[in-house]
Every structure is written in C-alpha cells, then in structure tokens.
Amino acid sequence: MAHASGRTRGESGNPIIRLQGVHKVYDAGENAVHALRGIDLDVEAAEYMAIMGPSGSGKSTLMHILGCLDVPTEGEYLLDTTPVSKMSSRELARIRNRKVGFVFQSFNLLPRATTLRNVELPMLYAGIGRGERRERAQEALQRVGLADRARHLPAQLSGGQRQRAAIARALVNSPSILLADEPTGNLDTRTGQELLSIFDELHAQGHTVILVTHDTNVAAHARRVLHIVDGLVEADQTRVVEAEGAVA
C-alpha cells in the first residue's frame, strides 16, 4: 500500500520546496548539537506530507527551516525556486509573511487581540489596507467555520476553535505552503480529527500542507510520510494513489 519513493532531484520540474544537503548545528563549539546532518528533500506543490520522528530527531528544526523561522548552517533551501538560506532577516520576515503559513501546537494567538485581529495580523505586516483586511480575515474565518467568533478573545474559545483561528491566520495571506507543528498535540482526539479534516480539505483545495507529528493516525492523513532520525531522512514513503480514496 505504500512504497518508498526514493525521489531524486531533477525528477520533477519546479518543486515548491527543495532542500539540498541541509545541516543545522546549534551552539557551535564544544557542545555543538548537530540537529540536521544533511537533508535532501523535494516537495511538490499541492503535496500533503507528514514529518515523523522521535523527539530530538530534528523534525522541529527541519520544520523551522522550512518555515523560514531559522536558516540552515549549511546547505541550500529553495522555496518556490527562491534561495532562502542566505537571506537577511528582513527578507525572511517577508517570506514568512507571504509564502508560509504556520500553525503551532500551542496555537500562539495573541491573547489580548480578538480572533479577527489575530487573523488580520499577517495582513497588517503585509501592509494591506483596513477594508481588504477585514474582508479577507472574515473570509478566512468563514473557511474554518469561525465566522461567528470574530469578536471573541482567544481565551473565550475552545482549543479546537483556537487552532482553527490559527489556521485562518496562517491562510489569510494565501501562502504557498502551510506548515503545522503538532497541530493536534494539544487537542482531544475528536477535536483533533475535526481539525485534520480541515487540513484534508485545504489539501483537496490545492494547498501544500506539511505537518509534523509523532502520531501515526495523524500522519495517515498525509499521502507522503517523511521519517527523520538523528537529523537524517530515514524513510520517505508515498502511498499509492488508490489509498488516497480510502483516506478522503
């Protein structure tokens, strides 16, 4: 039902994500931690991929690099054919703002801002005018089924609602990829399932979705599963097309 893809570079035309020999070393010196030891990875547009691995394997580090929250110590990262590794923090901020949507395990909504304001925030940093901001934020909330919670503060929302607000925020600038770091980690199973169905839908609508998880049930939603161990890709499996019908 699944086969090791063994993708090699050049197989596809323009992958949306291309990592070439990416290393990440923290705290250079005596106690250097080699979190990533040479990752090669291509992700095509509209793929649905899960990154799995034991804790300390480097999957979060990989996620941060994919999300441009961090830069590789060594190696090349092409996001939508743009080389990101050597970018200034200012350029990275722009990429995070427009090309990447990030969903966190702990939601990371601003506690004192309303749901609507939270969703508007990326557009604020993109310099989008008030009217359009309102409209698009409302639209994004509608997509995740939170239109009636726009004026609520995060504290007045349930966990699932908060995560849905976070997804709306991640989507609002129409990013090329949607990254989710253990998005269901703080939710009960049922709410988690509801949330995953949102990701499924987004994928069905053509979004590139990458999520980090240690839960095989969560990973099962993705067609492709990347296993990271000790900072290296241990396995890269893509399920055959027939399996997709079973999931969807």
Add this chain to the structure above:
Amino acid sequence: MTIHESVLDGLADVRTHKLRTLLQTLGVVLGVASLVAVQGLVDAGRRQTLDFWSQTGGLTKLLIVNRPPKETRITARQLASRSLTWEDAQAIKREVPWARLVDPIASTRLPVRYGDYQKARDISAATPDYPSVYRFYPARGRFLTQDDLESQSRVVVLGDTAARTYFGNEDPMGKTLYIGDVGFTVVGVMKRKEFYFNDEDRNALEWMNRQTFIPLTSLYARFTGDASQRVNYINVVVDKAENNRKATEEARGILLRRHGGVADFEVVNRGDRLAHAEEQGRVFDLTFLVTGIVSLVVGGIVIMNIMLASFQERVREVGVRKAIGARGTDIAIQFLVESILVTCIGGALGLALGVGFAKGITALLGEPAIITAKMAVVGVVASVATGLFFGMYPAFKAARLSPVEALRYE
C-alpha cells in the same frame, strides 16, 4: 505595519495594563508637572520685572547718579568737581544724538503748607521730559513746561496721593500751595501709578504718587540759590536699545570732560542690567532644566525598567509576530510607539498637574504663574524624547530576538 496600527495596538495594551501604565507614567508625570509649574512661576516673575521696568522708563533708560569718590584723601581736582548739574544734563541733551529724553531731577526737603496742613516734604524739581521718561502723565491740568522752566514759574504739579494729602477732598486745581514761604499755583494732578509685585499688596510705585513737582529752575532761584545748579540724578532715555551702550559711553565722556576728569558719577545702563538679569535668569533656567531633566531621566528609567520587566511575558508575543511576518523594525516600532504613548500620557497628565500646581500656588501664595503654549510644547517634546530614548533599549532587544528562540520561550 503602519504607525497608526501600532498606536492602536499600543493603546489597547495600555488599556489592559492600567496599573502598569500608571506606575510607568508616574515619574514622567511628576517630572513634567514640576517643570511646567516652576517654569510658569519663573516666567511670571520675569514678565513682572520687565513690566515694572517699562513702567519706570523702559529698557532704554540710562540713570546717571552722583557717586562721590570713596578715597579718604580727596584731591583738589575732586574737590573742584561739583557733582551732576543741570548744565551736565543740557550738555548730554545737546551732544548725545541718541538721547531722546533727558530729565535731571533735584530733590529737596521743604516745608509745605496749605490750610491746616503743614509738613516737611520732598520736593522734586524736574523738567518737562519727566512724564515721558516715567510714562506718568497728568490726569488733570498739565505738567511743567519749557516756559515754566525758563521763567522759573511758581507752579506746582502734584501726584495723586500728594494732592489728597494736602487738599483732602478739595479740588486742588488753581489753589495756592505754599512751599517754604513761596506760593505755588497747582496746575496739574498726575494719574495714579500702580504696580504690585507678586504677593505684595504694597504699591511699588506709590512713591511717584507722593511727589510734588516744581520747575528745576524755580528750586534754584527761589530756595537753594545754588549757582552751580546741582541735580541728584539724570534720567536719559535713548531712542532704541541698540544705542544704549554707545549713549552710555558718550554720556560718560561728556561728563568726565565737564568734571575735569573726575569720575564722581555713575552711568547705569538698564540694558546692561537686563543682560545681567537675563544672565541670572539663565542660571535659574539651567537649574530648572537640570532638575527637570533629572526627573525625566528617573521617569524614563522607571519606564524602561517596567518595560524590561514585562518583556519576559512578551517574548512569546514577539516570536508569534515574527513567525507571521513581522520584521525587526515592526517590532521595534511597536515597542517604541508603546513607550512614547506611555510617556505622552504621562506628559499630558504632568502638564495638567503642573498647571494645577501653578494655579494652586497662585491661589495660596498670590504668586502669579503663567502657562504658555511654549511650555505645553516643551512638556510634550520632553515626554516624547524620554519615551523614545528609554524605549530604545527594550525595543531593539525585542527586535533582535530570533523567532525560533522567542517561540520556544516559556
């Protein structure tokens, strides 16, 4: 993120942290308040001094007074000098082109009599320029004229208080007032002159109202028989302030020449006194500026402290904002706007409090205080500067946080 949006965010933050904001602003409030209140009092004082001066001859007045030599052994030359005379005054009027008004005054104590009233009084022997020098004009009748001076007439002009003292409720105009044994006709009564300093209810210019004026020449001819026609002092009013210094030098030269090189006089230049007063004023200003700055610095440190203390709880927020696309600049601006907002609130409160202080002092002590637009501007600028300066460190610290580390922060 626009400044406008940052301000809105900042306001929301201020609203949710009322106590924190209050504590933050306290230093700035008190700093600005004391700055405003003290400056108001100082400005009011300075304005009064200037008012008083303009009431008594303005800034272009030179006062020439006798100053007898201090030495115990007086030279023959010094002995020969006759002190200031009417001739000196006339020479100055002739020879100093910038002298607009020259007013020599001789004062002598003489018995004054009208009806039951009889008492020794100071008689001011003056010239027609006197009213213009002091901006002191007759309410009724006229002042002494050139004719009076030339004909040594027996006319007298009275200050308001003097008129009342001598004549009670009677109309003094045209009445004969005896000075010594000479009858003088009252030809004018001056307007009342009043000036009240600060808390005093004493009229600082009451001495003018008490005066009894006769022509300078009449004093010499009818009483002193002084052939050298000495005067007590000479007021000289210069056409404009720029010529003060020149006129002073020239008057000094003329007098030295006329006094055989003996400097038994002194020329006091109001312009110089103003410069001196301004100098002192600057020292005051500097003192207040320093105290003001010190309190603002203290206020600023309080703000920075509280910002840094609350920084911990905001690291995550910074991480989130960065993760969704905030640049370092956006974060720095957000923090700066917030600290400026806080100091501006402090500045506004301080301004209000300062005005309150000034009003309170005025009410309690009778010290007038003036609040000028300048001070409001200074208060606001000082607050913004404080906010900007002390917000800088937390702002840049926040701006430089790496998004990953900020997000990991618990």
